[in-house]
Amino acid sequence: xxxxxxxAPNSDIKTTKTIAYAFMLxxxxxxxxxxxxxxxxxxxxxxxxFFTTKTSSSSIFSFFFHNTTTTSSLPSSPFSNTFSRSTNNxxxxxxxxxxxxxxxxxxxxTQASVPTTNxxxxxxxxxxxxxxxxxQTANMKQEIHIMMESLKKCDFFDGKWVKDDQSYPLYQPGxxxxxxxxxxxxxxxxxxxDFQKLKWxxxxxxxxxxxxQRMLNLLRGKRLVFVGDSINxxxxxxxxxxxxxxxxxxxxxxxxxxxxxxxxxTSYSFIFKDxxxxxELFVSxxxxxxxxxxxxxxxxxxTLRLDLVGKSSDQYKDADIIIFNTGHWWTHDKTSxxxxxxxxxxxxxxxxxxxxxxxxxxxxxSRWVDANINASKSMVLFRxxxxxxxxxxxxxxxxxxxxxxxxxxxxxxxxxxxxxxxVLEKVLKNMKTCVxxxxxxxxxxxxxxxxxxxxxxxxLSSDERKSPLMYQDCSHWCLPGVPDTWNEILYAELLxxxxxxxxxx
Ligand SMILES: *[C@@H]1O[C@H](CO)[C@@H](O)[C@H](O)[C@H]1NC(C)=O
Ligand SMILES: *[C@@H]1O[C@H](CO)[C@@H](O)[C@H](O)[C@H]1NC(C)=O
Ligand SMILES: *[C@@H]1O[C@H](CO)[C@@H](O)[C@H](O)[C@H]1NC(C)=O
Ligand SMILES: *[C@@H]1O[C@H](CO)[C@@H](O)[C@H](O)[C@H]1NC(C)=O
Ligand SMILES: *[C@@H]1O[C@H](CO)[C@@H](O)[C@H](O)[C@H]1NC(C)=O
Ligand SMILES: *[C@@H]1O[C@H](CO)[C@@H](O)[C@H](O)[C@H]1NC(C)=O
Ligand SMILES: *[C@@H]1O[C@H](CO)[C@@H](O)[C@H](O)[C@H]1NC(C)=O
Ligand SMILES: *[C@@H]1O[C@H](CO)[C@@H](O)[C@H](O)[C@H]1NC(C)=O
Ligand SMILES: *[C@@H]1O[C@H](CO)[C@@H](O)[C@H](O)[C@H]1NC(C)=O
Ligand SMILES: *[C@@H]1O[C@H](CO)[C@@H](O)[C@H](O)[C@H]1NC(C)=O
Numbered sequence: 001x002x003x004x005x006x007x008a009p010n011s012d013i014k015t016t017k018t019i020a021y022a023f024m025l026x027x028x029x030x031x032x033x034x035x036x037x038x039x040x041x042x043x044x045x046x047x048x049x050f051f052t053t054k055t056s057s058s059s060i061f062s063f064f065f066h067n068t069t070t071t072s073s074l075p076s077s078p079f080s081n082t083f084s085r086s087t088n089n090x091x092x093x094x095x096x097x098x099x100x101x102x103x104x105x106x107x108x109x110t111q112a113s114v115p116t117t118n119x120x121x122x123x124x125x126x127x128x129x130x131x132x133x134x135x136q137t138a139n140m141k142q143e144i145h146i147m148m149e150s151l152k153k154c155d156f157f158d159g160k161w162v163k164d165d166q167s168y169p170l171y172q173p174g175x176x177x178x179x180x181x182x183x184x185x186x187x188x189x190x191x192x193x194d195f196q197k198l199k200w201x202x203x204x205x206x207x208x209x210x211x212x213q214r215m216l217n218l219l220r221g222k223r224l225v226f227v228g229d230s231i232n233x234x235x236x237x238x239x240x241x242x243x244x245x246x247x248x249x250x251x252x253x254x255x256x257x258x259x260x261x262x263x264x265x266t267s268y269s270f271i272f273k274d275x276x277x278x279x280e281l282f283v284s285x286x287x288x289x290x291x292x293x294x295x296x297x298x299x300x301x302x303t304l305r306l307d308l309v310g311k312s313s314d315q316y317k318d319a320d321i322i323i324f325n326t327g328h329w330w331t332h333d334k335t336s337x338x339x340x341x342x343x344x345x346x347x348x349x350x351x352x353x354x355x356x357x358x359x360x361x362x363x364x365x366s367r368w369v370d371a372n373i374n375a376s377k378s379m380v381l382f383r384x385x386x387x388x389x390x391x392x393x394x395x396x397x398x399x400x401x402x403x404x405x406x407x408x409x410x411x412x413x414x415x416x417x418x419x420x421x422x423v424l425e426k427v428l429k430n431m432k433t434c435v436x437x438x439x440x441x442x443x444x445x446x447x448x449x450x451x452x453x454x455x456x457x458x459x460l461s462s463d464e465r466k467s468p469l470m471y472q473d474c475s476h477w478c479l480p481g482v483p484d485t486w487n488e489i490l491y492a493e494l495l496x497x498x499x500x501x502x503x504x505x
Contacts, residue, residue, distance in 0.1 A: 159201050178237065194405065219321075228326055239490075242487060252273040267281060287309065290302065320379065453473060
């Protein structure tokens, strides 16, 4: 790859975006109403379909607010829904003599509240006082500017977990029939609940609470694909539950092939029919291909092709949003020992250091992305290493975490950032495609309390009952739980992307 075709490192890209954003901010008030023109700029494929939908609530503003029951008398205004009195949202409800609008993204903390006229007079006063409406609109625009600016500048992954039992969990445990038993901890008898009520609070901003309906509207007509290992399956299931919870007719959310268990196949796809949207999973734990090498005497030997990207890649390269991951499988015996396992072309390495093998594999992946993914059509994300918390052993040797019910508080107990993730960061920086890196390692490292542990199964077998400690899962996450937060960050990324496209017109 020639130097000149290389992109700036991710951090520079972020800076550039911020400057560009500040510039665009100046023109925001001019361009704002262009957003509602019937012919959006066709050169911006992202979310244009969303702006061409007919309902007034498809305005940019409605995406930042709860879709509350409308009492407003201004149906022609694209802002009408946002001024409505809230009767059914997830925050404290306003009282009957006060209308409030709720700035969802800030959640509870910095919630903006504009008291207006009381309920009985709202009809008259809203129409009689256009001046007031203008002020409210201006206020909201201002709030959105402030929010988007704070998100743009924010490192989402530097922060802490704070208790928030008003807004979390995003869905009730047991309410999502689609969750694999493996993640369905409360149903499996987990007695403590606090692990579901933590919000991730970045230092520099507050993450918008994920509003499923808003997110569905952002994703209308799109394909969102997860590619990776079972931790990405964990995140995939979380997103399905969050979004399904926001769909009125749940019968119109289904797996394309009617599957109800999510292990053993190479891919799965959940269709959200009313939104013409699918959220898919492609199993590819290494992102490169598992292979069989024919030994001279006729037997076969398992190898890993560091030079070939995963098999299904052709099936998802056109997706609108692709979230990759790999990590845990590089800690298993075969990979970490690396003896007669790694293969390039017809060459099988007698021995290869796992970090070097990882670098080769990720480089193969990155070249494939640069060559096959159209970055102006598809948004590419990579989720980093999710921490596990086995103590007293490993995943296959009696490691446990079942007594953990609170997160790590003291940072000195956090582990070192994995060298593999440093390798990954370096590869990402050299890519032509701008890949959004979800740097979840540290945020998950705090959460020793979030794993299924022994609550990974409803009924332990008699073997498992004899030594439950042999069967703990301290790698994956209970749902509701930590992966919901990753999806909340994905939501924030989508909002930013939409806002950015909006302001490029
Ligand atoms: C907003 O909520 C109302 C009432 O629930 C519903 O009729 C309308 O379709 C919703 N709008 C959107 C965009 O979801
Ligand atoms: C509701 O309105 C009453 C009277 O205006 C006021 O005293 C009270 O504090 C309000 N309650 C809330 C929760 O805003
Ligand atoms: C509510 O509006 C009615 C009618 O305009 C008015 O008589 C009443 O005083 C108002 N109440 C409050 C609390 O503002
Ligand atoms: C509305 O805006 C105008 C002009 O900026 C200002 O003079 C007026 O005081 C505002 N009214 C309210 C209620 O904020
Ligand atoms: C949300 O607001 C309520 C009432 O203002 C407050 O009691 C509660 O502590 C707030 N929660 C958070 C997480 O800020
Ligand atoms: C569904 O979305 C696809 C793009 O992903 C589009 O080609 C197709 O026309 C849409 N179908 C409907 C019924 O909107
Ligand atoms: C074939 O060779 C492999 C290693 O080269 C060895 O492990 C295996 O036992 C051999 N099988 C037979 C049937 O000789
Ligand atoms: C990439 O996608 C954009 C937007 O969909 C499209 O206009 C462009 O032609 C595509 N480029 C290639 C090389 O396919
Ligand atoms: C990711 O987070 C780690 C801390 O866990 C930090 O050391 C590293 O620099 C971060 N990477 C990026 C690209 O921000
Ligand atoms: C667990 O065992 C009970 C009693 O044996 C049985 O009724 C239940 O269906 C089992 N649950 C699962 C998920 O296997």
